[in-house]
Amino acid sequence: MSSEQEEFDAMPASTNEELFGRAKAVLPGGVNSPVRAFLSVGGTPYFVKNARGSTVWDEDGRSYIDYVQSYGASILGHADPMVVRAIREAATEGTTFGAPTRREVQLAELLCQWVPGLEMVRMTSSGTEATMSAIRLARGATGRSKVVKFAGCYHGHVDALLVAGGSGVANQGLVGSAGVTESAVADTVVAPYNVVPQLDQDTAVLIVEPVAANMGLVPPEPGFLQACRSECDRVGALLLFDEVITGFRLGRGGATAWSGVTPDLWAFGKVIGGGLPVGCFGGTLELMNHVAPLGPVYQGGTLSGNPLATAAGLAALGQLGQDRFDQLETTATRLADGLRAALGGAGLSVQIPQVGALVGLFFDSREVLNYDDAKRSADTGQFPGFFHGMLKRGFAFAPGPYEVMFPSLSHSDAEIERTIDAASEVGQELAEG
Numbered sequence: 001m002s003s004e005q006e007e008f009d010a011m012p013a014s015t016n017e018e019l020f021g022r023a024k025a026v027l028p029g030g031v032n033s034p035v036r037a038f039l040s041v042g043g044t045p046y047f048v049k050n051a052r053g054s055t056v057w058d059e060d061g062r063s064y065i066d067y068v069q070s071y072g073a074s075i076l077g078h079a080d081p082m083v084v085r086a087i088r089e090a091a092t093e094g095t096t097f098g099a100p101t102r103r104e105v106q107l108a109e110l111l112c113q114w115v116p117g118l119e120m121v122r123m124t125s126s127g128t129e130a131t132m133s134a135i136r137l138a139r140g141a142t143g144r145s146k147v148v149k150f151a152g153c154y155h156g157h158v159d160a161l162l163v164a165g166g167s168g169v170a171n172q173g174l175v176g177s178a179g180v181t182e183s184a185v186a187d188t189v190v191a192p193y194n195v196v197p198q199l200d201q202d203t204a205v206l207i208v209e210p211v212a213a214n215m216g217l218v219p220p221e222p223g224f225l226q227a228c229r230s231e232c233d234r235v236g237a238l239l240l241f242d243e244v245i246t247g248f249r250l251g252r253g254g255a256t257a258w259s260g261v262t263p264d265l266w267a268f269g270k271v272i273g274g275g276l277p278v279g280c281f282g283g284t285l286e287l288m289n290h291v292a293p294l295g296p297v298y299q300g301g302t303l304s305g306n307p308l309a310t311a312a313g314l315a316a317l318g319q320l321g322q323d324r325f326d327q328l329e330t331t332a333t334r335l336a337d338g339l340r341a342a343l344g345g346a347g348l349s350v351q352i353p354q355v356g357a358l359v360g361l362f363f364d365s366r367e368v369l370n371y372d373d374a375k376r377s378a379d380t381g382q383f384p385g386f387f388h389g390m391l392k393r394g395f396a397f398a399p400g401p402y403e404v405m406f407p408s409l410s411h412s413d414a415e416i417e418r419t420i421d422a423a424s425e426v427g428q429e430l431a432e433g
């Protein structure tokens with residue numbers, strides 16, 4: 001062992017506060033993804049030391065029932081024994097080769113088998129790469145330039161899609177990002193969610209979160225996705241479902257099976273990596289024939305389809321039978337109903353939308369249908385009080401009003417009950433001001 005290694009191992013245990021101080025000196029905002037910095041709720045982020053199932057432990061030794069679950073990537077809960085074993089075994093065989101491997105084929109077969117209409121995929125290492133590549137493919141295949149997206153939908157940090165983004169962009173109060181040139185977004189058109197946009201012959205692709213989950217949870221209104229499909233068909237544009245959150249969470253067939261609407265292209269991420277970095281985009285054979293090496297749309301990646309990530313993804317997806325999705329939905333329903341009763345009972349105006357395993361929370365009495373509505377709810381300023389009240393009691397939610405809750409398959413009924421009891425207390429506090 002080198003002396004540097006010994007020095008590293010001997011590093012004394014740190015507190016959240018100490019680590020955040022050190023982090024801020026060497027990482028922008030102390031974090032590697034902006035939402036983690038607690039900017040929109042204030043305070044010091046908890047640094048996770050370890051986690052198991054529903055629970056994370058921080059560097060101060062406190063534990064939290066975790067509804068972040070890596071923004072939905074950990075659908076089974078943390079450190080699932082079968083996933084951990086799969087990663088261990090794969091690691092001993094080598095971690096990356098620059099040559100194709102068996103599990104990439106198995107994972108691709110599984111995805112194409114489960115998602116109705118999906119015929120071929122290309123793996124990436126993140127959801128951002130998946131949407132970025134899918135957009136390139138849509139433009140390459142149609143020969144058109146324009147991309148239409150919905151305000152409040154988040155599709156990763158792709159230049160062309162970083163306008164009116166949800167999640168971290170919204171939490172920072174940004175309309176887009178500095179460093180994204182006007183020319184990079186000149187072909188991006190932003191439309192309000194739940195209103196079918198009028199497309200034209202220049203439109204390459206309409207990208208949508210089929211159930212929006214980055215401006216809080218905003219379900220599509222009945223007929224919305226069908227009408228988007230028809231509008232795309234009318235002008236010969238492609239429909240792209242960004243299922244990075246909904247994929248393999250709303251069931252094996254994701255939002256595609258859930259809605260009965262079949263897009264031309266898909267982007268996936270989060271759940272399919274079993275907690276390791278994986279994304280993928282896919283579509284019909286006809287479209288995927290445009291992707292290199294078959295066609296002229298270039299796309300690649302040194303670590304794409306990584307052996308550890310595909311092993312983890314297979315170990316996670318392999319456990320997701322219909323019974324598990326039913327269980328997850330039952331847990332989510334218990335949580336949503338309980339929070340509605342707890343916060344509503346305290347006299348607060350709340351909307352708690354739920355779609356399958358996804359649960360949202362808006363501090364607003366009016367229904368939230370789009371990004372403007374979501375912003376109005378965030379502007380009530382109630383969320384940070386709720387967030388810190390729950391965190392103090394040992395319940396971790398994503399630190400921003402535009403995120404959703406991710407109950408996992410490890411959350412027990414008793415843990416949901418404790419969460420609801422705590423929410424009652426926090427609701428009382430908030431109602432008393």
Ligand SMILES: *Cc1c(COP(=O)(O)O)cnc(C)c1O
Pocket residue numbers: 071125126127128129131154155156157209214242243244245269270279
């Ligand atoms: C998280 C997310 C992305 C980006 O995925 P990364 O792995 O963070 O790059 C894209 N689209 C949606 C809907 C997401 O929720």
